[in-house]
Amino acid sequence: DAKTTQPPSMDCAEGRAANLPCNHSTISGNEYVYWYRQIHSQGPQYIIHGLKNNETNEMASLIITEDRKSSTLILPHATLRDTAVYYCIVSLSEKLVFGKGTKLTVNP
């Protein structure tokens, strides 16, 4: 079973920041947090990952709490094309195991 908990759905207005939370309270010290998204009828797409420090790339920012028990993915200026299911994943025994994810809908 996945080791993460995410809200099933969220809405965001176009142009606003989308903040997607993830709880991973049982994460161990050397496990990374990965975020992927899946746009309808496409394969999952890597977004970002991190271990302890906050991370930022051209797609998003990842904020990890100091105790590492939760994280937030931030899309700073959401567009309609960001509508997708977002998966927060903690690596489990050499594999990527997907949980249910959050369906983010960006509204005009």
Next chain:
Amino acid sequence: DAMVIQNPRYQVTQFGKPVTLSCSQTLNHNVMYWYQQKSSQAPKLLFHYYDKDFNNEADTPDNFQSRRPNTSFCFLDIRSPGLGDAAMYLCATSRDVFGTTALTEAFFGQGTRLTVV
């Protein structure tokens, strides 16, 4: 340029007739994965290869088999497809296994949508 290529994008097969889905990669990655994704569900890992070493998930039915003849190619064989096997099948690769200190990410193909009639 596509790095993980799955063919075909859509496959229709008859109930009980063996079918093979293919995946190729241009990344020279060590690990290749096969996932099954049914409608409105998360991808479910079936098995993965680390180089030539095959790793089956405990709950993957025997009906599903895989072959990896070389680094670039990996096949998913469904020996006797049932109606419940209709799904999107996703292939992915990664340079190394997850859960290690090496940073890695997985690259997914566009998937093959299998219909069983």
